[in-house]
Amino acid sequence: MDVAILLSVFIGGLVLGIPVAITLGLSSLAYILVAGIPPVVMPQKMYAGMDVFVLLSIPGFILAGNLMNQGGITGRIIRFANALVGWIRGGLGLTNIAASMLFGGITGTAVADAASIGGVMIPGMKKAGYPGDFSAAVTAASSTVGPIIPPSVPMIIVGALSGISVGQMFLAGAVPGILMGVAMMVTAYVIARKRNFPRQDWLGAREVGRSFAGAFWALAMTFLIIYGLLSGLATPTETAVVASVYAFFVGAFIYRELPLRKVPGIIIDSAISAAGILALVGFANVFGWILVSERIPQAIADGVLAVTDNRILVILLINLLLLFVGMFMETIAALIILFVPLLSLAEAVGIEPLHFATFAVLNLIIGLTTPPVGVCLFVCAGIARLPLMPVIVAIMPFLLSNLLVLLMVSYIPALATWLPSLLTP
Numbered sequence: 001m002d003v004a005i006l007l008s009v010f011i012g013g014l015v016l017g018i019p020v021a022i023t024l025g026l027s028s029l030a031y032i033l034v035a036g037i038p039p040v041v042m043p044q045k046m047y048a049g050m051d052v053f054v055l056l057s058i059p060g061f062i063l064a065g066n067l068m069n070q071g072g073i074t075g076r077i078i079r080f081a082n083a084l085v086g087w088i089r090g091g092l093g094l095t096n097i098a099a100s101m102l103f104g105g106i107t108g109t110a111v112a113d114a115a116s117i118g119g120v121m122i123p124g125m126k127k128a129g130y131p132g133d134f135s136a137a138v139t140a141a142s143s144t145v146g147p148i149i150p151p152s153v154p155m156i157i158v159g160a161l162s163g164i165s166v167g168q169m170f171l172a173g174a175v176p177g178i179l180m181g182v183a184m185m186v187t188a189y190v191i192a193r194k195r196n197f198p199r200q201d202w203l204g205a206r207e208v209g210r211s212f213a214g215a216f217w218a219l220a221m222t223f224l225i226i227y228g229l230l231s232g233l234a235t236p237t238e239t240a241v242v243a244s245v246y247a248f249f250v251g252a253f254i255y256r257e258l259p260l261r262k263v264p265g266i267i268i269d270s271a272i273s274a275a276g277i278l279a280l281v282g283f284a285n286v287f288g289w290i291l292v293s294e295r296i297p298q299a300i301a302d303g304v305l306a307v308t309d310n311r312i313l314v315i316l317l318i319n320l321l322l323l324f325v326g327m328f329m330e331t332i333a334a335l336i337i338l339f340v341p342l343l344s345l346a347e348a349v350g351i352e353p354l355h356f357a358t359f360a361v362l363n364l365i366i367g368l369t370t371p372p373v374g375v376c377l378f379v380c381a382g383i384a385r386l387p388l389m390p391v392i393v394a395i396m397p398f399l400l401s402n403l404l405v406l407l408m409v410s411y412i413p414a415l416a417t418w419l420p421s422l423l424t425p
Contacts, residue, residue, distance in 0.1 A: 006031040020330040024283040049285025059274035060240025064247040071251020071258035073218040080211040087202040090192020100142035101181040114143035114376040133394040136384035140376040141398035149177035166236040167229035168420040183401040284336035301345040326367020358416035
């Protein structure tokens with residue numbers, strides 16, 4: 001009965017469109033009141049979920065990304081990506097994807113990527129003769145690369161939940177992220193050839209060099225983050241602080257496009273975004289504690305193992321579950337609620353934790369572009385000023401290419417584990 005109240009309030013909140021964090025809080029509070037548990041347990045469990053040192057890196061990386069974005073990074077990265085691939089048929093679509101791959105290594109969040117790249121590329125693509133639905137779809141799809149290529153906020157959450165090194169998580173996402181980008185580029189090129197999209201003139205090697213020089217300081221930020229983590233010179237939290245200072249210096253004194261008067265506003269906006277994420281973490285931790293106390297995760301694991309203990313089938317079932325959950329639930333909330341119990345199931349059939357963590361995050365990130373709660377779809381459709389349905393139809397080929405990469409990462413562990421084993425002792 002108590003669990004029925006929990007799930008009813010939770011599902012009802014999602015159906016009504018209440019924000020996920022509030023839905024998690026309301027459903028958890030309803031359970032606590034009905035079960036006769038002292039309400040003081042709720043803030044205690046919320047604090048326990050947020051009181052993890054590595055989570056302090058999230059505000060730092062958000063601030064660093066916002067500073068770089070306001071400091072002129074978006075235009076420079078788009079110019080560099082356009083110089084590289086803009087001359088191919090459908091080149092602005094390829095530029096969009098390449099820019100997202102480069103930009104994702106700075107922000108670590110898909111929504112920031114979709115809003116920043118989309119705000120420039122979608123109007124530009126429409127003006128150049130590309131259909132609006134394709135322009136929005138390719139932007140939404142490519143934005144999912146951001147949380148895979150390091151740094152990555154979901155990867156930080158996974159590290160906090162599992163004890164896996166955040167540096168290893170960052171490295172594990174690099175190869176899958178590149179594969180996603182390449183697969184989407186191939187998809188965009190095939191569509192461009194079939195629909196005869198426009199192409200631009202080759203701008204020459206000199207333009208490639210000039211655009212790279214302009215984007216160098218922005219791209220170097222990813223190297224700074226990875227080097228800081230792998231060298232042992234800094235923790236993820238310290239690396240995030242260094243990245244924020246670096247982003248401020250580059251935007252204000254090298255690119256000179258970050259007015260000092262805007263910095264307080266950027267800090268406030270970053271703090272609000274980080275507070276929203278940490279509130280979500282806190283409420284999700286209460287919800288997850290309730291599920292664990294009711295032994296629901298154990299029941300799910302036992303139910304799956306009762307059906308099959310075949311590793312291939314278990315991976316398939318986990319993927320289907322996470323893809324389904326990702327269609328309705330925000331990525332971080334889903335990770336906090338489902339990651340630990342599913343990790344136990346994965347380990348029971350011999351799946352390495354780092355490998356599982358990588359394809360679990362990849363699953364839920366793809367959910368950012370699947371209806372009905374595909375946040376990036378809403379952002380890009382809004383920028384393109386289109387109804388949601390044409391964008392959903394246009395994004396289907398890109399979803400298929402991302403699902404293909406997901407299957408590869410799920411069944412070829414080396415795609416996730418090779419780079420961390422190579423670069424970490």
